[in-house]
Amino acid sequence: MEPAQNEFEWVRKLTRYKVDDPYLDILTEYADYKGEPVEDVVTRCETAQATPPDIHNSELYEDSEEFLFALLAGNARVRHLTARTAVALQNAKNLRGVRYLDVGAGIGRDCLAHALVGFEVTHADVPGIQTDFAAWRYHTRGQKIRIVDARSLPEERFDAISCYDVAEHVEDLPGLLVDLSCHLETGGQLYLAVDLYNPGPFHRPESAYYGFLYKELLEVSGMQLIQGPERSVIAATTADWCIYQKTASCQSSPSEERRNLARRVSDHALADLHRQRDILSSTIDYLEKVSFISSKSA
Numbered sequence: 287m288e289p290a291q292n293e294f295e296w297v298r299k300l301t302r303y304k305v306d307d308p309y310l311d312i313l314t315e316y317a318d319y320k321g322e323p324v325e326d327v328v329t330r331c332e333t334a335q336a337t338p339p340d341i342h343n344s345e346l347y348e349d350s351e352e353f354l355f356a357l358l359a360g361n362a363r364v365r366h367l368t369a370r371t372a373v374a375l376q377n378a379k380n381l382r383g384v385r386y387l388d389v390g391a392g393i394g395r396d397c398l399a400h401a402l403v404g405f406e407v408t409h410a411d412v413p414g415i416q417t418d419f420a421a422w423r424y425h426t427r428g429q430k431i432r433i434v435d436a437r438s439l440p441e442e443r444f445d446a447i448s449c450y451d452v453a454e455h456v457e458d459l460p461g462l463l464v465d466l467s468c469h470l471e472t473g474g475q476l477y478l479a480v481d482l483y484n485p486g487p488f489h490r491p492e493s494a495y496y497g498f499l500y501k502e503l504l505e506v507s508g509m510q511l512i513q514g515p516e517r518s519v520i521a522a523t524t525a526d527w528c529i530y531q532k533t534a535s536c537q538s539s540p541s542e543e544r545r546n547l548a549r550r551v552s553d554h555a556l557a558d559l560h561r562q563r564d565i566l567s568s569t570i571d572y573l574e575k576v577s578f579i580s581s582k583s584a
Contacts, residue, residue: 294368312358361395371396373529374477375403378446382473385443385445386444386446387448388409389411392411396450397424398424401429401430408431408434410436444474445475451525453481454490455490456490460548467509467534467543471532473531475529476504478528480496497526508533509533511528511529512530513529514528
């Protein structure tokens with residue numbers, strides 16, 4: 287069942303800046319950050335939304351204002367993003383601690399929401415235009431939120447980790463899943479959304495394969511599914527949304543745990559890839575034979 291229109295409105299109110307309308311609110315915040323009239327920012331944002339991104343220059347695009355506008359508009363207009371935040375906050379009531387890490391935190395929607403309800407928050411992302419804006423947002427709102435490079439996570443563990451819409455962009459998905467597990471406390475929760483089935487312009491081509499395997503890799507990493515995968519709360523999206531809990535015992539440090547776990551997870555992925563290769567080779571041989579027979583009969 288699709289959630290009611292105002293079911294998650296409390297999250298909007300929690301993170302509101304100045305304006306009731308979510309879209310104008312986030313653009314007003316960005317205009318204040320830039321020191322520009324909000325009308326000018328709205329015009330630039332609308333123009334950027336109407337212009338397709340250059341998929342052949344993804345690195346340049348992802349450090350451009352056009353990319354940031356896509357994040358701003360998405361945070362305001364895509365309802366399932368707010369729904370995910372709300373469900374994570376509701377589940378957080380069952381956690382033992384208050385240390386929260388958001389991997390791929392973008393402009394800081396989930397970090398702000400968790401900080402405002404009392405969590406000790408760490409924002410992890412690749413440094414860029416989005417992290418600069420997020421840092422300003424945190425400072426302006428008086429929130430002490432640490433920002434770290436997602437490529438080098440701190441040597442510590444957290445009670446809750448979220449990772450939304452990241453998996454389909456990374457080259458080493460097994461490594462990402464291992465990192466998420468190793469940085470969780472035993473009993474901690476992982477809030478995960480993976481859009482692996484969607485051949486988006488900036489999604490890696492191997493994502494579709496991992497769409498069938500990521501659950502197994504998480505289980506090998508010591509994680510247990512406790513909710514999902516589901517799409518009812520995130521209607522109109524192809525992303526799997528789910529909650530996992532770490533059941534494995536923690537080792538002395540995240541880095542030691544990663545060393546011991548990475549080989550096991552990569553071996554599992556490799557074994558499955560070899561099986562898939564054999565199936566594909568057999569299928570190719572069969573189709574080539576059928577094609578040859580058809581061409582001889584023509």
